[in-house]
Amino acid sequence: MLSKEGADFTKVLKRYDIETQVSLTPEQMAKKLLPEDPVLRQVAEEILYMRFKTVVPVVTEALKQKDPLDVINNGLVAGMECVAKLYAEHVYFLPEIMMAAKTMEIGIAIAVKMVPGGRESKGTVVMHAAEGDPHDIGKNIAAVMVRSSGYDVIDMGRDVAITNFIAKVEEVKPLFASGTALMTTTMSAFPAEAKILMEKGIEIPLMGCGGAVNREYANSYDLGIYSEKAPQTPLIAEKIRQGYTWKQVREEWDAIVGGQ
């Protein structure tokens, strides 16, 4: 092996990951983000620190003092919002998101039983991986994030036949639908689906995502909108919930995914 004596590898590469890492701990970061109310704060901390083994007693105790919707929205969901912020700041990473979401779902399952008529969902979203495409890890991550943001997700799985997808959309009339594709030969399912939906007069946004898809492609067919990364999907969903059409989402996409 060549001798490296005298070689200065800082002139070869720069470790931006080390130089730009956030030195704050999750505890320090979360200080300002957590709810002030001590009961709700404790609930939120269960999510923030992914304590899926103790979330049940903590939520059960909180429900004795607080309205279940308050526990859900200002405790559990508030905790998940903290997690999302820590994720955006590179303090938390994907495994933390997944574990926090699981913890939140355990908590919500208890609290929602005490809400008369159940918890109101922000809307229903149909998600799938395109026909012929067996890769669905991106869809699964996005589904966790959308579900964590308060939407009902109908996850149709992978390699979903176009006809099945259309039938499901007709049946549940979702707020929007989303598809992922890793291959250029499977992403052509999205314009085919959009065409059928348009013909049937179902004008909902149809998000095209995944390794093979880019923004230009997703914007090339009617109904098509794009989400580059899973965390962008809840931001886009919120705008659709507010009444944005697929055309408006396209026009304001940069601002929306930038969190504006």
Add this chain to the structure above:
Amino acid sequence: MAVSRYTKMAYDCADDMVFGFSKNPVSYGFGLKIGAGYVIPEINYAPRPGTEKDPERLRKEYVDYITKDILNRALTVGFPNVQLETEWVSQMNQAKLSAPVVAGQQEMCEKYHEEYGLNCGTRQTIPDQREADHGLRPGMDSAHAYPEKLFECADIACENGCNNLSIESVGGKEFADYAVTNGDIVAFLFGVGYLGSIDMTWLWEQLVDIAKKNHCVAGGDTNCSGANVSMFMAGGMMDQDVQRTFSAVTRAISAARTLCAWEAGAVGPDKDCGYEGPIVKAIAGKPTAQEGKNCQCAHCDLQGNLIAQCCDLWSNESVEYHPEFGGTSVQCWFGSIGYEASLMNTAIQLKQEKTLRDMYMYSDRYRGPEAYILAYDHAYEIGKAIAQYGDNLYLRAKAAGTKAVEILLKGYESKELGLTTKQLETLQDINKKLSALPDDEDKFVEWAAKEYKDIVPNFNMKNYGL
């Protein structure tokens, strides 16, 4: 074909490994000799969307446009060797779509070899569309019959003139997806290292038979569906959903799985997207294909130079066929990999190959944990750990992971390798988890089967014949 596990290293020492040379060169196609003292560019491509809808259009795309463009460019620039890799799109599990493509490419390669003396041939990478929820073994998938179609694809490829039969098998993918998104290294070890190895062994015993029957060369496999997912989610310096130390350890574990194709009788070269190539080459001495800096058309990684250190084929991963300023995309990217192979081959001719190898290696050695463990000296050490327990699929995968952890910790402690606080914490956590595992395979499997039964979606022991 009996399975023969590797319990010894093919190379006496890491320094013996260098690009262009393998202990067991392989010949096929029209004059191609892989690992016989020079590096061959391997160009990979994808058809334009929509062409898969019609058999004639697809054949035209692959044969009349893509293949012809590549072979013409080889003549234009003066490259003496080229391997074409056709990664089948999912629709090609039907003979009417795939057979004319394979036969057409074979015919065109023969023509260029005869007319111009160009050494060329094809790797046909068939699709593994099996889905864990529907069943990985024949008779289980009543929805699509994908396990049966997989072997049908191998038959179609081999019967129509494929030179190198390859695949990116998906055994253990349900575990890999769970493990990577949840940061669970033990799940990866069980799913990819153990169950994935069982699946790959089972698959390749049959694929090798199909290849042999048709005088085709059985190439190899990769853990693209597992370790590459991990690598890409660990990302570059900006995107890091997964910790890079986690990704590096999954790569080491994946090597124990990739080896199974060769143990079942495949002879290589294996697949370009198997970044575990240096580890498996060190063990088996069979030729490997690699990709790195010249596959930016497909993705970015943190070992673009390093990974060329001991390759036998140098690939671009994949590029969609379309026009560029310099010609079609396949011509441009073939130029890129072709010139890189020329540089390596010049180094060989000038007897400077080890110098260039080390320059490639040092260029990325400290760029990240995955590059660090894949540097050929470290790859060799991981290979030794696998071979030491070569007869036991569980222990060798565990040994690979443990050795990778040891190398990374040593690199960090000696200040050779920088790690973020989080990367170090993750590495220490992995170390703790792997150290706590039993040495007894039966105990581990019994425990893991119970542990993950209700956690990993679509986990079914029947998928692995257990």
